Amino acid sequence: MTGTGVLTRLALRRDRLTLPVWALVTGGMVASGAGSLEGLYGTAAERAEAAATMTANSSMRALYGPVFGDSLGGLVAWRFGTFGAVLAAVASLIVVVRHTREEEETGRQEMLSAGAVGRRAPLTAALLTALALNTAIALLITAGLAGQGTAGALALGLAVGGTGMVFATTAALAAQVTESARLAKGLAAAVLGLAFALRAAGDAGGSSFLTWLSPIGWAEQVRAFAGERWWVLLLILAAVLAQTAAAYALTARRDVGASFLATRPGPAEGRLATAGALAWRLQRGTLLGWSLGFLLGGLAFGGMAEGAADLVGDNERAREIFERMGGQSALTDAFLATMVSLLGMLAALYAVGSVLRPYGEESSGRAEPLLAGALGRLRWAAGHLVIAFGGSALILVLAGIGLALSYGHDLGPILGAALVQLPAVWTLAGLAVLLWGAAPKAANAAWGVAGLCLALGWVGPALGLPGAVLDLSPFGHLPKLPGPDMAWAPVLALTALAAALTAAGLAGLRRRDVTG
Template sequence: MTALTVTRAQGGQLTATGTLLRFALRRDRVMLPVWVLVLGAMVSSGANTLGALYATEAERTQAAATMASNGTLRALYGPVFDPSLGGLVAWRFGTFAALLAGAMSLVVVVRHTRDEEESGRQELLSAARVGRHAPLAAALLAALIANTAVAVIVTGALTSATGDAAGSLALGLTIAVSGMFFAGTAAVTAQLTESARFAKGLAAAVLGAAFALRAAGDAGTADGSSVLTWVSPLGWAENVRPYADERWWLLAVLAAAALAQAGAARVLSGRRDVGMSFLPARPGPAVGRLTTAYGLAWRLQRGAVAGWTLGFLAAGVLFGGMTSDVGDLVGGNEQTREIFRRMGGQEAMSDAFLAAMVGILGMVAALYVAGSVLRLHGEETSQRAEPVLAGAVGRLRWAAGHLAIAFGGAVVLMVVAGLGLAIGYGQGLGPIVAAALVQVPAVWVLGGVTVFLYGLFPRAAVGSWGVVGLCLLLGWIGPALDLPEAVLDVSPFGHLPKVPGAEMEWGAVGVLLALAVALVGAGLVGLRRRDVAV
């Protein structure tokens, strides 16, 4: 804070916006580049991957027809509007890139608005020469810069790969404007609630509802014309139709909706006091009910656990429903079969597909574990941990409550994912749930990395997102890019047996479990010996 210098023009409500923007970008100098690069690389690599899988126009046309006829695939990715290489990239990655851009944007906006107010830092800034709406403007500008960077990467890479500059620009702008739409949503929820966690939850609920509505609409129609699709902002983004007679006017609709939400947030911000909200928190009970560190951790994280659990169940059912049709979807394309074999083993295609899906869900579960462990870091840096630790609760007992939720929650998520896969597939409950649980040791290793960084190097704790993101990237696109095994083995998931179907390798699982225990132990030793809130 001592490095933050603010200046003020007379009476300006946006005074010091530039200074706060530079401060926000400095704080997010690790997180934002990771988000941008992962998003850009995910979409950009899709052209090379799909180009190798479907090298001829006939193969692309057949693949597009097969995908368009499958309601489950349409629900997951949306309809295929054009069988060109660019059209397949937009189909495969467009919706998910817009979804992830929305997640990135809502995190950025809430972090630099409601989170600052909740911690008390905004009140300190507001006592200086900072305009009333400067923090909100700076947060939205930070999100705009990140989304613009994603659009530039996607547009440049896909123009080179496909030769279609207009379609590439349309896809890049669609991702960016979708991100800004949900940045506006987060700006509104940040005014409504007193808690940054609740603000993120509300914005994430809107994002999830948008995806669910689009998925329901696309499952029933093959051309994106369903009323449910058009109710969803992600449906608007889908119907921009990059590489297929682009509908540029829908980008203007999305941009106008984002601006309208930003305007509403500005009005709401001007009608409340700093730190206050329009949806005040409920008063607690007259007599305290939280008697243990575990109870406090559960109270703080139960909403996140419930949300992740429901998401994993839905994803499991969706992926399980695709398993029976995987042979038809792959057809005679040997390259696609080889990708699934690299991700899921050399057994029957259905087993290889299931193994690949539990692997992907395991990597996503690592995101949950990292976020749950980093709740310790958030409690410490916001100075909420200090009053707890000033009493009879020791550091290890305080940390153990959150770690139990993080590591135990990972087991719950994988069990639920296995149940969902078995329900969607209609068979194999025991083997599929067991295969899902095999992912837990690798998830715990990445959780252990987060504990290690938090305990020993607290200022570098957020770097655990980069580690998890790298493993996710290697597991998702590594097999498609035919990366060497030595590179794929950088991720702990590369050492797991490809079950169901393959033989169980208890030695690899045991080594990963031992590594996770060692990392957690080292992190807790570091936490016990260092100063709090350094």
Template sequence: MNAATGVTAGHGAGEFAGTGTLLRLALRRDRVLLPVWVLAVAGMVLSIPGPVRDLYDTAAERAEFAASITTNSSLRAMYGPAFSDSVGGLTVMRVGVFAALFAAVMSLLVVIRHTRDEEESGRQELLSAACVGRRAPLTAALLAAAVANTAIALLITAGLSGEGAAGALALGLGVGGTGMFFAATAAIAAQLTGSGRLAKGLTAGALGTAFVLRAAGDSGTADGSSVLTWLSPLGWTENLRAFADERWWVPALFAAAVLVQGYVAYRLAARRDLGMSFLPTRPGPAVGSLSTAGALAWRLQRGSLYGWGGAFLAAGIVFGGITTGAADLVGNNESTQEILQRMGGASGITDAFLGTMATVFGMVAALFVVSSALRPHGEETSGRAEPVLAGAIGRVRWAGGHLVIAFGGAVVLMLLSGAGLALGYGRDPAAVLGAALVQVPAVWVLGGIAVLLTGVSPRAAPLAWGVAVAVLLVGWLGPAVDLPSWVLELSPFGWLPRLPGEGMRWGAVLLQLALAAGLVTGGLAGLRRRDLGTG
């Protein structure tokens, strides 16, 4: 079907016909996921000022902490420089880049979900048979991303206004602007590629490149002036300098970049047929080579595992390299020591830091295992599972191929993160690897929840993301805000021994392994009994 088919007018308003309806449909479909993303990103920022004020309750302590960040190139690469030693300035330094990063991830997922994924599933062709203009789907997707990023910006501005209205607005604009930058990048990727998976990969690659450029620039300069920093939109966010002599011309960079990318995306959309792409899918071999469900799952998920693995190894080396300076960074600040001990163990700052980083890697690995374990759900809802299951293959074997990648991949990721930490730290490799691998049972529990929800109902499966995000927030922010221990133990990571400083607790590890096995068994049993696409 030609992209122009079904458009009542070739130019003007006819090309945008149905945009409002498609926007309402997109917001309805994402009525759970978008609020979760918005609250998670905004909550991440708003949870920081209180602990900062508690940890560094005098101007001298805040100035000393800001100086320790500014003079440490590894910490600048991770967080960015501290342009101000106020509570608001330290909040921006601590979480500004990461908030912008998460807003970008949310935006690219939203845009690709409502553009390339819709075309790939065939739903967009049905919608375009009605009075829907050729530019309406792309416009609705960008507007949905704009709604979410505007909500994040407003929440950050309102929540931080007590630290300074101008700084709060600047940070909100920076985080929302970064989200919209990558929403527009995803819009271009959706036109270039023939699959949503490849579009997400290209946009995620651009986001990863932006993070590396910013990190490289900030590691070399303490004032954000590096050319590499300015080449990254994440660098624009920090160079907006919220709470530190704001540069109000920087948001114009975001606006210009979004407009230019949007123009390119619309031009590309106008030059292709619906369902087609500028980067056609490479044809497979004349004789098929995928003889098992596991081989098919590997073909579909290997690119994702390679990308995650490379990122875990590189991040492990970076964090391992700053481990020896952890004690100097914390100094004699008792509150900071308590946070590290609550998260990583009470056997010394260095061991506590290693334990903390291993836990963080575990929580991030949980996002991979949930994504990978939900792959059968994506295959089912897109209609690709039925032709596979029409052959001589059972549902358990089919889903099992993907679950081997999910759960085995989690082990690989934790091995790579542990190896990176050991390489960067340069000592006690066995203890560091043990600290990383002990996180695997908790990661598997979250993967098991995803399998169980998929087996119960396709509609329930996306709730696994809500569980994973909640665990991430509790584990990351809980120790900083001194949540009660029973709240921290609602997360499976709260049950685990905090290696390398503490002793091994085999009972907790075996209990979580048994729980994960039970969840997977229940999910596969549910998948066998229900009809595909129902439940």
């Protein structure tokens, strides 16, 4: 463990901006839920009716889980608990992989290990950093909801933070068995996706067995504000300790930079003749995963459309929020517009990640040998950007097809609603190109901008944020289809802005050194 304290301080310093943002977004989203839901369901009768309606709707149970209590705190735990746990899990796995496998992949860990640094110190520092993040999330949730009941607030905070630590240790295991940070994140994310799917299937079908197979299901089974089951937290703790022990055992049996899943040797002769083919080879797995996820997401959201009216009922405040998010008086159209907008904001995360993939190649030193030959920088970047911009269009098309098939709506209007999200998606992708090309050290800030836009679009309308704040996101300027007439002016303006940002970023890439 020698050097653990120094490495922990280093990790906290490197993440001094991202960790507070993750904590505030995740903890703040859950804690602020009480205020928004109180405006929706102000009386006990309204809350009881809403709880009964939501529990009877299998689509709502699949998305959010069952409602265990009809108090204001119980509705907050239902509406925000699951997604808070997912956000904490995503943040935790990113943090752990960043400070373990990514450090080894870039060679920095080998340099540090040449000094007085113990074998288990890097892993311990990464887990302590994740623990600090999840502790902050738990404290924010507990403090923000203490007015609804101290016991329930503490239970919900520990459930969300504990879920984050479960997937932090899952990422620690993935970092031992894989040899690249990208693969480690993908493996940990796949486990998270499986956990969410098991929880959704179990809650939708009333199968407690499937729910109990998922750590996310454990978080909801703590039943905050509904007769807390404190013993479920012991299950979360046991999973954290077991995975931590396994990660420590694996890290003691391998060399720095090595992995337990060996990479298959490539062909004797190269088969990738162009920069575009190489970019496709590097990004095809990610695109396939996002494509499948968006198709399934479209199918799931389409199946919920018929229950939108039942979800809102006669609650005028809830109806106003849906119409504000969806922009259409017809409730079903407003619901579909809301879901399409959410999918568009998620597609922006794919686009930003795909744009920043060549930045990872550059920072790891793999791009320099390519560019030392006849391959030009713009041609090298173009291969990745085609996949980023074209791939975002593909996944939105698949989401639109899924929505139309599941809901039984005409394909044209739904597909148009999905594709109208592209200018906003491409604007955020263009911003990522600009940051990478002109200021590579600030490239990761594109994630923060995309996350802010997601937060504004997701919880902004429910919190009653003013239109000027919501319009900080490019998605706030898009027409809310299906339903109203198409508004071409904002679509064309955002498309032109995306093109300008991309061009400026490529111009910066041509002028600067490859190493930044």
